[in-house]
Amino acid sequence: MEAKKVPTTRVKKPSGRKSRSVSHLVQIGSELRRAQGNDAFTLMLSQQLKCEVLKELQFDAERKFRFDYAIPEARVAIEIDGGAYIEGGGRHNRAQGFINMEKMNLAAAQGWRVMHFTPQQQYSMLAVQAVRDALRWTSVEREK
Secondary structure: OOOOOOOOOOOOOOHHHHHHHHHHHHHHHHHHHHHOOHHHHHHHHHHHHHOEEEEEEOOOOOOOOOEEEEHHHEEEEEEEEOOOOOOOOHHOOOOHHHHHHHHHHHHHHHEEEEEEOOOOHOOOHHHHHHHHHHHHHHHHHHHO
């Protein structure tokens, strides 16, 4: 019995257009990192600070509070506080922000140093340097 041949059609690429653009590859990389639990900020901090940075770390089992980003070995957390420039304020500027105060107080009681940045500051070297300083102070305290 002969196998049937399935007709195939070739699709021509539009002329003057590359098959994979750089922005397309960056988008694929971003999706892959998200799927693996990493994003650009996690990777940036990990590379700059040479330490493990986790995204969405749950630090309290009872309340199920999570940090946006954390460096567990040094107990340094990073929170990205959005909504500061939204008319009427974001969540952190309204009543729901009081829940955030409870979260920060619990984190402090458990020995966490929590750094706060706006989305505009998140990818800046200012944020990297501030976290580096927090790591430096944490290591100095451990040596005492």
